[in-house]
Amino acid sequence: MTFDEYLISKKIDSKKFHQAEPERFEEWKLLFGQMHAESFTSHKKFLINPIRRKYLLAQ
Template structure:
């Protein structure tokens, strides 16, 4: 019986006023409530719950205290590294700045050596060029 009363109070319906006003309907709804889950009961009897809430409102002093739900903490945002602009050294006539990639891995590209075998080399070095 207390489960049904708690359910009614959660739906803002005064169980005592409802029982005094219409005991037959109270007992019928209580019997159904005890056989099904609260979610299923709400789905089945939603069209009855809203009028009951209007005719038997729960007084504010009887309303159950709301439990504070903890807010989800936001993930800390990490700023993306910004590329630094640097001009090419030794070329003062170049109007376009180049992006410095210091501290980052340099890309390699496949090249074919004199032996005909493809190898991966850094763009700065040239295996075909002998010094």
């Protein structure tokens, strides 16, 4: 699973996220590449929801 696919699964618009917060996006992408998706979710558990609210993926 790629980082973009992961963001889609979490209903986060990767383009909006990357444009608004490029440093955080790149940090998360790097971290995601170093661990399993479930570990990443556990690691960023309390940060994913606020990001989702800011950059909700249009259905």
